[in-house]
Amino acid sequence: MSRYQKPRHRNLIGQRFGRLLVLELAPGRTSTGGVIWLCLCDCGKKVTVRAQSLPSGHTVSCGCQLREKAAQHIRTVRSTNGRTCHGHARHGKQSRTYRSWKGAKNRCFNVNESAWIDWGGRGISMCERWRISFPAFLADMGECPPGMSLDRINNDGNYEPSNCRWATNHEQRLNQRPKTKHSRIPTHWLPEEHIEALLL
Numbered sequence: 570m571s572r573y574q575k576p577r578h579r580n581l582i583g584q585r586f587g588r589l590l591v592l593e594l595a596p597g598r599t600s601t602g603g604v605i606w607l608c609l610c611d612c613g614k615k616v617t618v619r620a621q622s623l624p625s626g627h628t629v630s631c632g633c634q635l636r637e638k639a640a641q642h643i644r645t646v647r648s649t650n651g652r653t654c655h656g657h658a659r660h661g662k663q664s665r666t667y668r669s670w671k672g673a674k675n676r677c678f679n680v681n682e683s684a685w686i687d688w689g690g691r692g693i694s695m696c697e698r699w700r701i702s703f704p705a706f707l708a709d710m711g712e713c714p715p716g717m718s719l720d721r722i723n724n725d726g727n728y729e730p731s732n733c734r735w736a737t738n739h740e741q742r743l744n745q746r747p748k749t750k751h752s753r754i755p756t757h758w759l760p761e762e763h764i765e766a767l768l769l
């Protein structure tokens with residue numbers, strides 16, 4: 570082997586960079602002629618990494634570390650937004666506003682709830698924004714005023730900003746589905762206020 574054919578790269582086999590263990594030289598070169606190493610990540614995945622990415626610390630995992638960090642970030646944001654910051658569900662004590670949101674969500678999506686048949690079962694849903702975020706619901710609706718509960722303006726409409734208000738029981742009763750000979754209100758039907766109490 571002439572000296573011109575000697576490999577010009579450092580042998581990194583067996584070396585560890587972050588989560589990556591260098592296994593062997595991978596076939597091929599980068600566009601600039603750099604070598605590529607086949608590495609084994611701690612998570613078990615094999616990846617090819619450009620030699621110049623390794624010692625610089627640019628690449629320290631197959632990508633799983635970034636994914637974990639992203640997932641952790643989402644969990645942190647969620648727990649901050651959803652559990653701690655708004656203070657509506659702290660130490661197992663839930664505010665009336667929080668219970669209204671949770672109750673409405675249950676009625677729409679929890680098929681195990683007996684009330685579901687008259688909400689989710691009738692095709693009544695909750696907008697995505699509210700379904701995934703109590704803080705969003707709180708921002709749109711504000712706190713539940715004393716003596717009021719969550720009401721849908723159009724009884725066949727969804728739980729969404731344009732169709733919801735805080736209403737008194739009296740207002741809610743006026744807004745119930747009309748009794749006609751074709752659509753009978755089921756005997757187990759109760760104002761949403763009362764269903765909420767049963768659910769929680």
Ligand SMILES: [Zn+2]
Nearest residue numbers: 610612631633
């Ligand atoms: Zn990995």
